Amino acid sequence: MFRHRTARPAALLLGTALTTLTALAATPAGAVPAAADGAGGALPAVTPRAQTPPLHDDEAGGNADADDPAIWRDPADPGASLVIATAKEGGLRVYDLAARQVQSLPAPPADGPDDAPGRFNNVDLVHGMRLGSGPSDLAVTTDRGHDRLRVYRIARNGDGAPLTDVTDPAARPVFSSGQEEINEQRTAYGLATWTDPATGRSYALVSRRNTTRLALLELTPTAAGKVTYRTVRTLDLPSSFRLPDGTSWSPCGEPDEQPQVEGMVVDPADGTLYAGQEDVGIWRLRADLTGSPHLVEKVREYGVPGSYDEESEECVPGADPGFGGTHLSADVEGLTLLAEKDGDGVLLASSQGDSTFAGFDRERDEENEYEGGFRVTAAGRDLDGSEECDGAAVLNAPLGKRYPDGLLVVQDGHDTPQDGERGATGFKFVDLADVTRALDG
Template sequence: MSPRLLLAAPLAAVLAVSVPLTASARPSHEPRPPAVVTTGVETPVLYDDEAGGNASGDDPAIWVDPDDSRDSIVIATAKEGGLRVYDLDGVELQALTAEPAPRADGADGRYNNVDIAYGLDLGDGLVDVAVVSDRYNDQLRFFAIDGAGAAASVPLREVTAPELPFLFSADRAEVDDEQTAYGVAVWQPAGEAPVAVVTREGTTTIATVSLTTGDGRVGYSDTATLDFPASFPLPDGTTWTPCDEPGVLPQLEGLSVDQRTGVLYAGQEDVGLWRLQLPIGSGEPRLIDRVRDFGIHDVYDPESEECTPADPQAAGSGGSALTADAEGVDVYYGPGATGYVIVSSQGDDTYAVYRTQGRNDLVGTFRVAGVDGVDDVNGSDGLAVTNRAVGAYREGLLVTHDEPDTGAEVDDERDATNFSYVSWADVADALGLKVDTKPGNDPRFR
């Protein structure tokens, strides 16, 4: 039985679906050890406590300055700490607090994920806009990017339309239960309104909305939803449901859309990596790869609030590249029709790379080691990649979340996070990937 598609419908009951293993998910031999690339650039540490403004890094996006790539910027979410803007040296240019949403019942924000919509008409010319998911208001927030980028005195300013509807909740009381807007990605089909894809925390639901503009503001309309699977039949006749606390389903967060093809790549944290043709209703989700412990039955312990295997000797039916959680997802555009999907494997501090063509075969994995006083990248959540030459990164740039941030100047008694920069040339060399940095090769710049 195939996964069910639900258009503008409430969350379905737990789904039992059969998803065959793909070639990339079938480890036919012992996997190669991850390649090692390095980072020597990181952003300032963020601390998730009162003294640090409850700032916890999560997800980055890279804005490429089309006129002078040296002025490109990195925009990153810091949850209750708002947003941060960095230059290509990792220097903080702007810190935006998570102000209340522009609505009568607006609460202070919690910014979870970010992506970029290019070339929106706000009435006085085309503007690129950072699109941010706000968990505490169950909506999207929008920030216009100054065309001067890193050279601007104020790189971002909020342009969110007032009184936008909740994405998933019926009312403010349901918003306060916090099963709200989580991951986000932007799809810009040629000749059509841009679309934001948003996941819902603690559920398997995703939504798409069309972005709208007017009076210098950005909003959204035309919501459609889809529920991904929550349970899976196994070859032994049992049904496997990823373990979590009662009432919580295996959520999705990391998202990216291949702008060439309209294919959404989505990380379901405890399950694996999916692909889905957009718009919703065009096809069924297909599981590209599974986390290593897929199929291992766990038991939830309410005292420890942890899941442990019912049978410690049990073998799962997972893949070889992802260790839960499967987190950040983005697409690198190679020459011609080639490209790569990069996924952070949070459970073992590595990254998996898949082809965008064919059956999305696994190319390889890598980890990021720190040099020149920068620490190794651990427990990565969000990531972003560009194939464009930006500043000194002449073959593209990968930016990845790092948690916990460590080092001599980091207070290890506090919850410390930040973001690290990796030259894509190093990743491409390590895994034998194709590179094309020509502006016309990036479909986001039409």
């Protein structure tokens, strides 16, 4: 039977506990600890220009839980561009640049009374795939509930419904062999898309929940004008690590669960995949999943031992041996690439454990050095910031009068609805000019 869990992962609780204890030890009573950069200085803050209506993960709210956004630029009218975002069991939401909802698409229902319902986790875009008579832009999402990809054509047709489902109904599960295995929910989770400029073929990189596995799937059109996919190859990232003192370490988690990947992004310039293993750090590897992965940034909690307590379903941390990084606090989430026209740019990562964002140099032949960080904070009583951000998307291109310098969209794991009563999530829209000023210091 499908088991719907809403509790936070044990390893995330471990990371949050360590971060909180460290901050409180150095903070006077009653003060709020400020996020700091690697040198100990306070990070700059940016404020959002707009926010989406709150989503509620309860029956009255349609079990909608904000997770991951993507930004689609309308080439004919950039000011009419869209933000496409996942809402888990609530399906997909489409917003205009004023953060107003223009479309809501439900996740598919459960196949049977004891089966998992559809649950959309991550979303990314494919541009220019030929479907039928011409090229189409697509939104691709992982349906974690059914272990499948769902694909939607994007078209501005003036009727307020820009997305149309074009998923091949015969598409098979990504990882599972049957419904029983799907119900265990080790299913399609994180997602990044990539089009190989040498061949024109489009792909989805998909991670498997509660494991370290990544899969490369080729996306192909069918004669019926739908989109299907096939597995090209898979790769398993490490689940245990040799520490500098010679000991072996694995992140603490629930029994039989490995450190999973969710946030991913592909650099289109050279097909480099960046994959965020939530309780470990950021990996750099080839998007075709050949060659050896390279761990370019560790979370602060890397190497910290922990013991899982079954009664509380939490991890109890041990002493920190000091082998972790300095810029990310587990979980590492929401990877997105701020690309620049001259080939430079910054890899942005959500440091979920301390509600900050870190930027790393895009240079492929270097070590992706830290470029700076920032927080997204409240802009007033009715426009709060971003906490425990899951997903993020950035577009460095003019988007009409609202965002002439581009846009950053971040998930807010603790939205503050006006009624102040129900827990909520949502998305914040941030002017990219504010972000680049913060990163430039």
